[in-house]
Amino acid sequence: MSLRLYDTLTRTAREFVPREPGKVGIYLCGVTVQAEPHIGHLRSGVSYDVLRRWLGYLGYQVTFVRNITDIDDRVLARSIDEGVPWWALAYHNERILADCYATLGVLPPTYEPRATGHIPEILSLIDVLIERGHAYRGLGGNGDVYFDVRSFPEYGALSRQQVDHMQAAEDGESRAKRDPRDFALWKAYKPTEPADAQWATPYGPGRPGWHIECSAMARRYLGDEFDIHGGGVDLVFPHHENEIAQSRAAGFGFARHWMHNGLLNHAGEKMSKSIGNVVYLRTLIDLGLRPVEIRYYLALPHYRSLIEYSEPAIREAAAAYQRIENFVQRANERVGQVTPTELPPEFVAAMNDDLNTPKAIAVVHDVVRDGNAALADGDDTSVREALAKVRGMLDLLGLDPLQAPWVSDTRGSREKELRAVVERLVTSTLEQREQARARRDYATADALRDQLKQAGILVEDSPRGPRWTLAEGAM
RNA sequence: GGCGGGAUGGCCGAGUGGCUUAGGCAAGGGCCUGCAAAGCCCUGUACGCGGGUUCGAUUCCCGCUCCCGCCUCCA
Numbered sequence: 241m242s243l244r245l246y247d248t249l250t251r252t253a254r255e256f257v258p259r260e261p262g263k264v265g266i267y268l269c270g271v272t273v274q275a276e277p278h279i280g281h282l283r284s285g286v287s288y289d290v291l292r293r294w295l296g297y298l299g300y301q302v303t304f305v306r307n308i309t310d311i312d313d314r315v316l317a318r319s320i321d322e323g324v325p326w327w328a329l330a331y332h333n334e335r336i337l338a339d340c341y342a343t344l345g346v347l348p349p350t351y352e353p354r355a356t357g358h359i360p361e362i363l364s365l366i367d368v369l370i371e372r373g374h375a376y377r378g379l380g381g382n383g384d385v386y387f388d389v390r391s392f393p394e395y396g397a398l399s400r401q402q403v404d405h406m407q408a409a410e411d412g413e414s415r416a417k418r419d420p421r422d423f424a425l426w427k428a429y430k431p432t433e434p435a436d437a438q439w440a441t442p443y444g445p446g447r448p449g450w451h452i453e454c455s456a457m458a459r460r461y462l463g464d465e466f467d468i469h470g471g472g473v474d475l476v477f478p479h480h481e482n483e484i485a486q487s488r489a490a491g492f493g494f495a496r497h498w499m500h501n502g503l504l505n506h507a508g509e510k511m512s513k514s515i516g517n518v519v520y521l522r523t524l525i526d527l528g529l530r531p532v533e534i535r536y537y538l539a540l541p542h543y544r545s546l547i548e549y550s551e552p553a554i555r556e557a558a559a560a561y562q563r564i565e566n567f568v569q570r571a572n573e574r575v576g577q578v579t580p581t582e583l584p585p586e587f588v589a590a591m592n593d594d595l596n597t598p599k600a601i602a603v604v605h606d607v608v609r610d611g612n613a614a615l616a617d618g619d620d621t622s623v624r625e626a627l628a629k630v631r632g633m634l635d636l637l638g639l640d641p642l643q644a645p646w647v648s649d650t651r652g653s654r655e656k657e658l659r660a661v662v663e664r665l666v667t668s669t670l671e672q673r674e675q676a677r678a679r680r681d682y683a684t685a686d687a688l689r690d691q692l693k694q695a696g697i698l699v700e701d702s703p704r705g706p707r708w709t710l711a712e713g714a715m
Numbered sequence: 716g717g718c719g720g721g722a723u724g725g726c727c728g729a730g731u732g733g734c735u736u737a738g739g740c741a742a743g744g745g746c747c748u749g750c751a752a753a754g755c756c757c758u759g760u761a762c763g764c765g766g767g768u769u770c771g772a773u774u775c776c777c778g779c780u781c782c783c784g785c786c787u788c789c790a
Contacts, residue, residue, distance in 0.1 A: 281789095476718095613756095
């Protein structure tokens, strides 16, 4: 069974055929680091992380490039507002972004290039476009360089727009353009911008336009042609359309497959700083949600569907994840480490069908149910089998509770010792409780259980004796 | 105005021309338990509205309503 992925260019789910057998190159439009990322940005990160893990499962060697836009109008504007250097602002937010990704278990990309680190690549691409007659210097010598949309007949193919039907941008530079729809490859330095936000070039001092960096960096790390290009649906036009125009007009094959994730809305609108409806990762953590639960929430709906954020919905997702996690913990206590087994075919089929994670997770729940029944029946063979399957599936979604980063690393800390101490204390109390239960002194038994609960420890009885866990929010 | 996506049971969320019509959360009933927790079993009977195609449509076609996104910075 082969992987089928929806391709925005053809508007169909197509079989994924790598350019080179066994290898996949992916370019994902990352984030402009003008501010702290919100969970909408992070959703995109999680979606493509699942894709990447799945490609790895299918045996591909994945080169995953996710860029950082560290200079653009907004970064500069904000740096002036805040009175900090634009590069300091960008780096500060880049660190927060990296931290958020790590918190949600998003694997680091193979490369994470920054726009400002690729000025030479950008300039040489612009040169090629000028040479080939697809770009020109701003009329009247304004120092900008524009892409000539009319020179590229395919323009509009991705977004299915026709140049003539587009609303012309009414920016101040329109008089310097041959056509109002032409877009800037290079932007001349303006005195209102930070003095250090400029590079000397044959066209005059300035900085790159937004779209050109992706064309330049994708080529730098993935070559003239590569497998998959991804980003949010809000990037289809103009950003990705312009990338295609730049790269293909320059003579490169560019992306063979276009993927776009759905957005995350809040209060009926797209989450965005300017609308003011943003929710941050830390907001959710302050709500008592654990990162793994947040990841589950973001990974559960199909990547192309819209998520309308709401607190009840994310809490519900947390409860659903806990059900899975409960099984994994219990089963692990019973049978311990399991050897990886083949994944359920329904799971594989769902993932191969344009990454149908809701269906795939339904399979996880099905196996969890069987596993719970096996646990109740004391059928360790079946428990072991179910656990291996569940953990295998969860691992590909980045949700295995027994895998990093969800298990705490106690190496070199005293936490391990602390745990051992708690273990001894709880065990001793539980022994007293068992003695009380044995003599049918339930008042004492219940008092001991309540005492532990007060301390944040939940006790459950089973035919195999009591079991304890840390209560939710025991901190 | 142009281009796209969507409306599924109390809620979240897949999916399908008919067959026992995902999965989860919540709810009710049962089992298990000293009680509880966890778990297992059972129950609900949904596809925005109006037409059409069809033996049969939630699923295909047409129209309508409403929502979201893009066309300006945007994952």
